[in-house]
Amino acid sequence: MFRRHEHKKEVAYVTAGRLIQQYQDYCLSKGIEFARFPSVRPHDDTTLFSSAGMQQYKPLFSDPSHKGTVANSQACLRMGDLDEIGDGTHFLHFTMLGLFSFREMTLGDAIDFWLGFLVTLGLKPDHVTIHPDRMEAWSPLYDGTGIPIVPDPECTWSDGAISGYCTEFYKDGIEIGNIVNPLGTCIDVGFGAERLDMVVNGTPPESALETLVSTAETIVQSGYRPGAKEQGYVLRKLLRRIHHMGGTLDHPFFVEEVERQRRADERYRRLLPKHPEKSPDWWFDTHGIEIAAL
Template identity: 25%
Template sequence: MNTDHVVRTFVEYFQERGHRRITGSTLLPPPVDPVLFTTSGMHPLTPYLEGRPHPLGRRLVNVQRCLRTTDLDEVGDNTHLTVFEMLGTWSLGDYEGRQSLGWGYELLTQGFGVDPGLLHATAFGGDGRTGPDTASLEVWQERGVPVEITTDDNWWSNGPTGPCGPDSEIFLWTGDTPPQSTPTGDDRWVEVWNHVMMRHRRLDDGSLVPLPQRNVDTGLGLERLATVLQGRTSVFECDVFDPWRRLVPALWELDEPSLRLVCDHLRSAIVVIGDGVSPANTGRGYVLRRLVRRVLTVLRRDDPSRGLGDLPDELFRHTLHRFRQTVAPDAVRKVLLDEERRFGRLLERGRQVLARPRFRGPLSEEDLSYLHDTHGLPRDLVRSLRPR
């Protein structure tokens, strides 16, 4: 089942249950949202979760592209991507978590054919402010799915203030042995679907007040689910990365961790540029600049002649089509090549700075901070420029 089939199955299942499909937004959140990028499908829906009527009704479904900078250092493992797609559903004051989890179980086991014995769930155990999520616990117990009760891991919020609530997460076993332990005890349990019972608003003082309506907000990671359904062990092996894994190794000889980072960061950079972001020293532009320069640092670590001009057009076309973007591939390529030229000038300046007597010995934290703050040289670049 390829990713397009997964999307169709998901959307049609919820449309048959009264959900209207809404168009996913770009990676740029609404102006009032403090985050740099859309990190989940709920960002564009915040006003409706807070009580404003949605023009398409109380039951919604969509596919949303997301970017999470908090996972940058984890990219390269089996589950984390910088830019990814999230399948989402919402009940805006309509049905509650029990119904949502029941549908989730049915879709996974009947629609996608997941063995129920490979499922594990988690649920909120309560804290000093709110009680335990007994409804979710009962849903899983009725279906024979093991449940782990946690507190911090099963409370979802959109930041220090705003909509929040307890959640129940669904995990799939990806190990080559029979399932064992629990999601917090074994990372072979991979989270694929989070159901948030969004009933509260956190205020500036940390207190909770009820939202005007009781919502359900769910998010299912498309690439993670596709990976499991396709019998793969890593998101970098699912079908959306097929052209990347076919074409990039033919350009550059890379070990597996480096190949994953290069594919993820270049793919993410194309999507970010496709949504209108340009490299800069702050904000969204800095995230894009960091992605591109991390790729260039890896590529030139073993061969300074490697460059982005060699990237095949197919990778640009495939990625832009995958994320439903209309920008011309040549326009995206130009942004990447312009940033590569800036990086080249930074490298030359970095070599000159590091040749100074002060930096010939071991570098201290003070040295690394100075090089970054004064000369714009990040520590991973400094290490790559130092003689081996």
Template identity: 25%
Template sequence: MNVDQTVSTFLDFFRERGHQRITGSSLLPPSGDSVLFTTSGMHPLTPYLEGRPHPLGRRLVNLQRCLRTTDLDEVGDRTHLTVFEMLGSWSLGDYDHQQSIQWGYELLRDGFGLRPDRLYVTVFGGDEQVGPDTESLRTWGELGVPVELTGEDNWWSNGPTGPCGPDSEIFVWTGDGPPQGTPTSDQRWVEVWNHVRMRYHRHENGSLEPLPQSGIDTGMGLERLLTILQDKPSIFETDVFQPWMTTIPPLWSTDESSLRVIVDHLRSSIVVIGDGVMPSTTGRGYVLRRLIRRVLTTLWRDDSSRLLSDLPRELIGHTLEHFRQPSEVGQVREVLLDEERRFSTLLRRGRQVLTREGFSGKLRQEDYDYLHQTHGLPRDLVVGLLMDAPPSSGGGVPPIEGHGDRVVLS
């Protein structure tokens, strides 16, 4: 299945079972939410999972774009992305977890054509507060799917407080030959879908209080699912990334890990800008700035003449269209180029300042404070520039290379 067929198969399956599709587009969370970006499909639905009636009813389905900064350092492997899309379904006090599991199994087997003997599930085995999830154990047993019990790995929450509960994580075998081991013992088992029994509210003191209504929250990463349905070794080889992976390598030759970072961060930056965020020194704008500057340091590590102006406008347009964003290609491109100019100017100023007497040895905290307050050079940038200076330079700082990624990730 291609990406459009995969999405329609999921949405149609649940709509045929009485679910209403809700709008799940923007990366920006609802007003009043303390987080910077929407991190999961359930995030905008938190009040309804806690009992507020939803205007579209008690059975919902959607496709939500998400952003997770917690996975930023993992980008470059075969499964992690900064911006991704999440397929989700919900029961707001309607059907139970048994029904959710049965439908999930049916969709994976009949809708997506996954072989049952290549499935494995992990289930919450209990802790000092809540006992084992016997309902899920019994249901999966009736379906003939093997189960592995775990602890906190199968307890889902969206933060230290708020709605939470035990979950069932569904894994698919991606290795060659017959399945081996279990999801916790063999990485060839890849998680594709999470079914959560949203039963409790966790308070600041760690105590659990039953929710007024028990709900179901499921989430399945679209890009990860595509790697399995399209039999690809990584997310970056699915049809979603095909335009990027055929255009960028001839444009900027680099190693595979760096290529994935460049593609992911540029694509994510376009989506963030498309949702109305501008680079800045705080909040959402700072996340965007980090993404763009990591792209630049990765590009310039091999060739300082590379420019974002070389990026074809068609790639920007393709990304905005895929994520259903109305932003103009030219406006998004100008934001990227403006941030490139700002970062280039900052690097030049940083090199000039650090060649002055007094910055050739080990810097003290007051030195970092002075460089930041007087010259606008943040500590991580100074550290990255100093690390790139050869011992014989007497403190002089050449163009950034080698450890350039530290500039924006420290």
């Protein structure tokens, strides 16, 4: 178990949790089924962690016989953002508020749905973006809102098999979410709860170290432990970086990793004079020592 002592982090969890509850209530008031997924365990074997709320629904997008609409909150983790954390807008782990409609809701329905939800938060986008190829067809969907529309050729999405154009929502220079139109017949919406919390409640962003710590906590709470490969290796890498940055975790996994690194460092220094020309791969394969980590 982790024992929390940081008041700021407690406040952030409470406000974000309240926002997720507001979204759930809003969906249910519209007759839309809602589910919460607090674990970052992936729903298929294409990723180490759940990276998007739509992951578990991918087969339904491609099934022309399926029709329906669901919503969820999904804990996500994207290690690709590791070098961007600390800038106030990138998080390694976050909660995605999702809406997924398979040949039922139109794009206009989805836009109205989200603008309606943002109103309940007292929030109106500063502007939205649309791909130039869709400006003529999609701009009228924002008629009467008074929201400026900006063309953006980056407004496309693809998972490698399914693709579509999208429209993105911005507030205070931050993209708070987007609505994708996969295959031209479906709806895939994702809004980041933490980014919404920042602009709605003024919750300060985590520092890089705080993000590393909370991400490690999330991985552990999702049932993983440090190891030499896959999810365990990611966790070990995070624990190591936290230690190198002068941070700490109140958990046995962190204590064990610090000691493991201390022993590896001692072993490397002892053996280096005997093997000065050996490559990093040799050190790892032969002694399990990661030179870069030292």
